[in-house]
Amino acid sequence: MLCQSGDKPWKALVMPMSWRGGGQKDEFLDVIYWFRQIIAVILGIIWGVVPLKGFVGIAVFCLINAGVLYLYFSSFQQIDEEEYGGTWELTKEGFMTSFALFLVVWIIFYTAIHYD
Amino acid sequence: MVHLGKSNLPDRVDPSLFPDTLLIVFISVCTALLAEGITWVLVYRTDKYKRLKAEVEKQSKKLEKKKETITESAGRQQKKKIERQEEKLKNNNRDLSMVRMKSMFAIGFCFTALMGMFNSIFDGRVVAKLPFIPLSYIQGLSHRNLLGEDYTDCSFIFLYILCTMSIRQNIQKMLGLAPSRAATKQAGGFLGPPPQAGKFS
Numbered sequence: 001m002l003c004q005s006g007d008k009p010w011k012a013l014v015m016p017m018s019w020r021g022g023g024q025k026d027e028f029l030d031v032i033y034w035f036r037q038i039i040a041v042i043l044g045i046i047w048g049v050v051p052l053k054g055f056v057g058i059a060v061f062c063l064i065n066a067g068v069l070y071l072y073f074s075s076f077q078q079i080d081e082e083e084y085g086g087t088w089e090l091t092k093e094g095f096m097t098s099f100a101l102f103l104v105v106w107i108i109f110y111t112a113i114h115y116d
Numbered sequence: 117m118v119h120l121g122k123s124n125l126p127d128r129v130d131p132s133l134f135p136d137t138l139l140i141v142f143i144s145v146c147t148a149l150l151a152e153g154i155t156w157v158l159v160y161r162t163d164k165y166k167r168l169k170a171e172v173e174k175q176s177k178k179l180e181k182k183k184e185t186i187t188e189s190a191g192r193q194q195k196k197k198i199e200r201q202e203e204k205l206k207n208n209n210r211d212l213s214m215v216r217m218k219s220m221f222a223i224g225f226c227f228t229a230l231m232g233m234f235n236s237i238f239d240g241r242v243v244a245k246l247p248f249i250p251l252s253y254i255q256g257l258s259h260r261n262l263l264g265e266d267y268t269d270c271s272f273i274f275l276y277i278l279c280t281m282s283i284r285q286n287i288q289k290m291l292g293l294a295p296s297r298a299a300t301k302q303a304g305g306f307l308g309p310p311p312q313a314g315k316f317s
Contacts, residue, residue: 030289037286053247101282107275108141110247112134 032069033094039065040102047102048109061102066091136243140272144279147230148287154226155219160293168212175205238272246270 043064047057073090159165179201240261246268250258255267258274288294 033289048247051247055248057248097282097285100278101286104141104275104278104282106247107244107270107278108137111137111244115133115245 028073029090029093032073032090033097035072036065036069036094036098037101039068040098041105044102044105045109047106049113051110051114053110057106061099065095065098065102133242133244136238136241137275140238140243140275141279141283143234144276144283145287147227148280148284150226151223151284152287152291152293154222155216156293158219158222159216162215165212165215168208168215172205172208172212175201175208179205234272234276241272242269243272244270244275250274 040061043061046052047061052060069091070087074087179198182198182201240263242262246258249267254274257277258270259267260271260273262269262271285294
């Protein structure tokens with residue numbers, strides 16, 4: 001359910017794998033999606049604890065989120081972006097959900113540590 | 117609101133600020149599960165939905181594969197075949213949406229009542245502090261019914277919407293209830309750009 005490839009998501013995050021074949025396309029996009037959510041939670045916690053405030057925090061999150069994923073799929077996994085509809089399709093996979101999750105975690109930690 | 121002597125808290129900030137923040141996250145999780153639960157009872161477990169969904173996913177994948185292999189020089193026959201398949205898929209997507217209509221009404225009704233209740237409970241209460249000042253057109257939501265001019269005060273509805281956007285989509289994916297990407301892409305032509313959360317709702 002998290003990803004249809006069983007233990008692949010966790011292996012896929014840390015090991016280069018061969019993502020070939022139609023069925024694996026969705027699985028790779030699932031890996032990208034959940035990787036984004038993990039980044040959102042980690043950055044939300046760090047930004048809330050430091051704290052990093054204002055739109056700078058939001059801008060840096062967007063840059064890191066897009067940048068890390070770009071490095072991941074182009075350099076680490078070395079996939080062909082055209083197979084997935086281009087860099088933009090991969091960049092926007094799960095982005096809005098991860099952004100909302102980042103804001104929630106950021107707000108929670110900021111409120112808890114600096115206003116409670 | 118009582119100021120309990122915590123010098124880092126402005127007078128108007130309720131000492132129950134953080135518990136309220138956590139409570140709203142919890143409410144959001146519960147309402148997301150409730151929405152999926154209602155949809156499961158009314159829609160997901162029905163044979164009609166299962167059949168339609170499987171059909172849509174199969175057709176979407178088939179159509180996507182066909183579109184990838186088609187070339188500029190492909191004959192009229194090929195293109196007409198694809199158009200017929202697209203039409204069939206559109207009809208199935210429309211039927212799928214009709215099946216979900218039942219749960220949409222039920223959820224809409226429940227949530228209208230719930231939101232009315234939560235809005236009155238949290239009316240005028242600052243439930244979190246925002247680490248940023250929202251854009252002016254969002255302040256109407258983030259500072260809704262709150263006193264003062266401090267726009268880092270967060271209202272219930274703003275935090276609830278953010279929680280729902282993040283939590284509901286993830287719950288759907290975790291439970292395996294989100295439709296496949298191929299189906300969502302093909303449904304876009306009929307329904308417009310699918311929303312990020314609750315793609316087939």
